[in-house]
Amino acid sequence: MFNKIVFSNYYLRKRRDLKKDGKASDQSNLLDTLKENVEKNPFFLKVLGKRKYGGKIMKVVAINGSPRKKWNTATLLEKALEGAASEGAETELIHLYELNFKGCTSCFACKLKDGKSYGKCAMNDELTPVLEKLENADTVILGSPIYLGNSTGEMRSFMERYIFPYLVYSAQPISLYHKDIPVGYIYTMGAQEEHLDFFGFYKVMELNEGIATRIFGYSETMYSTDTYQFDDYSKYVADRFDPAEKAKRREEVFPQDCKKAYDMGIRFVRRQKAIK
Numbered sequence: 001m002f003n004k005i006v007f008s009n010y011y012l013r014k015r016r017d018l019k020k021d022g023k024a025s026d027q028s029n030l031l032d033t034l035k036e037n038v039e040k041n042p043f044f045l046k047v048l049g050k051r052k053y054g055g056k057i058m059k060v061v062a063i064n065g066s067p068r069k070k071w072n073t074a075t076l077l078e079k080a081l082e083g084a085a086s087e088g089a090e091t092e093l094i095h096l097y098e099l100n101f102k103g104c105t106s107c108f109a110c111k112l113k114d115g116k117s118y119g120k121c122a123m124n125d126e127l128t129p130v131l132e133k134l135e136n137a138d139t140v141i142l143g144s145p146i147y148l149g150n151s152t153g154e155m156r157s158f159m160e161r162y163i164f165p166y167l168v169y170s171a172q173p174i175s176l177y178h179k180d181i182p183v184g185y186i187y188t189m190g191a192q193e194e195h196l197d198f199f200g201f202y203k204v205m206e207l208n209e210g211i212a213t214r215i216f217g218y219s220e221t222m223y224s225t226d227t228y229q230f231d232d233y234s235k236y237v238a239d240r241f242d243p244a245e246k247a248k249r250r251e252e253v254f255p256q257d258c259k260k261a262y263d264m265g266i267r268f269v270r271r272q273k274a275i276k
């Protein structure tokens, strides 16, 4: 309804302006103008998109679990956010390694009967405002490199604090999280795709996706393998890798992974729009 009003107001205003300027005033012209505006200025689409869906702006937050702020994981997260933004969402990228925080200390305040922190993490540090922000996000995307067979230590610590408080130690309800949102995982790793099974990565990814589905309602995973690890392979002891092969992969395959991440951003926001 709100959406229709906003659009009709825009339409009427635009028709009036076109008439005033002596330009054609039929609907096809108006739609062309609208299309032109969108092409010239993506912000225009953003504004229109943001006003859709009952006036509520979707908030999409990505969490970077890599210490590197501009490398593989961060790039894929940025792409996912770009996809979400193309659907009108407001986006934010948070770098875990900028924050001073610890993992769960097993205080169990989040499980204490009638406790004031029931269902919430009671620890207070630089992760606390992030967890508060995530409470109301419409989509969350967690990105991490694989370090020694799993997400990074920071990402694991973050997940303990973000997910464990919502997990209930009884049959019903299974989750204390108050709505249904998609939580996506984006992993990057040096290993090649054919070694994922051997290293047990599928199990890791399956487990994390299963937990997120149970707690938040929906989860998806994407991964980028055989990533480019250094800016200049000649400077490092890394004979196992062929620098030319690595560079080729970076040029040919990584952009496809970026597209997958972008599509994930789009898909998640569309999902949320559909269930609103």
Ligand SMILES: Cc1cc2nc3c(=O)[nH]c(=O)nc-3n(C[C@H](O)[C@H](O)[C@H](O)COP(=O)(O)O)c2cc1C
Pocket: 066, 067, 068, 071, 072, 073, 074, 144, 145, 146, 147, 148, 149, 150, 188, 189, 190, 191, 192, 227, 228, 229
């Ligand atoms: C401490 C450390 C441990 C790593 N362990 C693994 C591993 O077990 N398996 C793997 O495939 N890659 C491993 N890698 C490679 C990274 O996962 C890979 O380069 C990743 O894309 C880096 O992400 P970034 O570019 O966002 O920092 C490791 C890298 C580091 C620094």
